[in-house]
Amino acid sequence: MRPADRDHRSAGPDDESGSGEVVLRLTEEMLADGVADIRWLLHDALLTGARRVVVDVREVEHLSSPAAASLLTAHRACRARGGSVVVRGANRRTLALLRRTGLWRVLGLEGLDRSA
Secondary structure, three states: OOHOOOOOEEEOOOOOOOOOEEEEEEEHHHHHHHHHHHHHHHHHHHHHOOEEEEEEEEEEOOHHHHHHHHHHHHHHHHHHOOEEEEEEEOOHHHHHHHHHHHHHHHEEEEEEEEOO
């Protein structure tokens, strides 16, 4: 089974609101073996036609640089559709990575952890 076959999506572009939004909840388990799981999830979300991808990182202690690069790749595809990628619930470490890489200016941020 591909990593993306596991259900980490909580809403999709076919949801009743028709918003074209997909919410992906990342976990430490998904990051344990690298970024393949994240890439598959983002790929599947984009294939469904999502314009806005919300990546919930509340359960992630640290987002790696390759994972952040995957978010940037997804952002480019969403932007071409008039959408965006939003990072939800970033903690202090994740926010520091986004600042160091300049991605805080590119990706949307919402629901920051209070310690961020």
